[in-house]
Amino acid sequence: MTVLATLKKALLPCALVLGAVSFSLPAVAFVEEITATFRPDPSNPLSNKFTNTTPQSGMCAWHANAIARCKALGIFGIRYEGFAASSVMPIPANHDDPRKAAYFKVPSSWRDVQVTHAGTGATETLQMRIAAIGTRWDVPRPPGVSGWATPANGWSYYWYVGAPPCQGIGYIAASQAFALFFWTVPEGAGACFVKPGTEFPGMRYSHMEYAYELKTPNPLGMEAGEYTGSVSYTMGPGGDFDFGDAMIPTDNIATFNFTLDVTHILNIELPPGGNRVELLPEGGWQAWLSQGRRPSRLYRDQTFRIAASGRFKMTLECGLVNGNTCGLRNGQGDEVPVQIAVSLPHGLNDQYGQAVNKLPLRLDGSGTELFQATQYLNNRPGTLHFQIEKEDVGEVLKQPGATYSGVATVVWDSEV
Structure with missing residues (x-):
């Protein structure tokens, strides 16, 4: 998938x-x-x-x-x-x-x-x-x-x-x-x-x-x-x-x-191939294939490097919209939502001055309207979290072998 x-x-x-x-x-x-x-x-x-x-x-x-x-x-x-x-x-x-x-x-x-x-x-x-x-x-x-x-x-x-x-x-x-x-x-x-x-x-x-x-x-x-x-x-x-x-x-x-x-500086770098994200169960598909054990979630944590010295916001754009997030679709037209969140390194806080740990990214931008650097961070690691949650995993498993795909665009924007 x-x-x-x-x-x-x-x-x-x-x-x-x-x-x-x-x-x-x-x-x-x-x-x-x-x-x-x-x-x-x-x-x-x-x-x-x-x-x-x-x-x-x-x-x-x-x-x-x-x-x-x-x-x-x-x-x-x-x-x-x-x-x-x-x-x-x-x-x-x-x-x-x-x-x-x-x-x-x-x-x-x-x-x-x-x-x-x-x-x-x-x-x-x-x-x-x-x-x-x-x-x-x-x-x-x-x-x-x-x-x-x-x-x-x-x-x-x-x-x-x-x-x-x-x-x-x-x-x-x-x-x-x-x-x-x-x-x-x-x-x-x-x-x-x-x-x-x-x-x-x-x-x-x-x-x-x-x-x-x-x-x-x-x-x-x-x-x-x-x-x-x-x-x-x-x-x-x-x-x-x-x-x-x-x-x-x-x-x-x-x-x-x-x-x-x-x-100010705002720069994001992905590792080679980091723009292609494959969602898998924890430990891979072996437990499902050999024992029929249903995964509790499908996920992938994708790291990135960030340099930032000022304010910025983050927004989400979707090739396929599903509620307030992006959707994935298989060849038969079945859809499931994928939840996307971000964790930022120490020194980047949200609008309330709190650390940013698995903060959801939503289409309406709520919750990610402002991030503030408390110090200049140069090439520090952050993480994007992609996840199909437990209640949606069952829908994916109805058609074994089907591939769900979609495009999500994560935007870091200094124009706050």
Whole structure:
């Protein structure tokens, strides 16, 4: 008895792109495009995270101490050359108000950013925070850089080790009238400031070093396509980026546009000859032929290999419909139903988050509307179960030697 089961192979690369939002911005804003991608990596299937593809610059890209520190903290650095800030008052020595000193307060707490699928409107949430800050400052000479010295510390002390709660990375570059520094900023930290020991008649910042940290959504639960989103921060006294009352930046808005690019994989492979399924009693026909013992069922378990990283559904198509499943027919036109079910490997769950074990496949698609990968599975074994149940075996045995056949098409579909 032969059942022909044709399985539709599904190799479905789904490009999921997190694209930049473009809109008109005033000249007093700087805009940064941040991109990240997810593509399943067969060599590292347990890595289910986005990869930040935004080009790095500045300290996190160019200085050995910073490169190591940024990598250890999972933060990404950019040097914004268009930034500048100038003093609108003298920088007094040892003043009680730190806002009149070299003052740096950045949005170091997490900020939610909604990203939206361009095709379906589905939304996800990522999070961002600013995790490091630095710049180049210039001061008049005299007193030059020595004006930062106090009775307790040399002029470079805080610029090198960090002004609490900010933390230095062991870097400073300086001449007699300017210096470059870079500090990391703990989550939720307040302002970091340095007071000079000698009054400066003025001061200027040029370019801005910063690093950001991201928490991206789980790509395995995202649809394929393009997701975009944007977040803006205010700059200036009392803003998200606050440089105190003495230093006024030329920009008053900082905008970050996000593009997430996700590619999913769905691939099914059958072993050679796996599309031809023969249903047999357990142990073969010998017990029936020699002893007349009626089989309790006729069945075949057909293995397949699956690679999957996202959502998919399974449907059934039949050459001969019998109720909510496929039918088999012999030469005389007699028909019996064949029950078809699927078992999926660990890491693929049904819509209720449960493991998939002999889950029936039905023509109406009920029960198999959604399967979700909890991790990227690469070339893992699954099973299709074909069975003529006990109450239908008797019908088959009425005509010994007859062949029942039919075609069943099992579909794995990533368009959920």
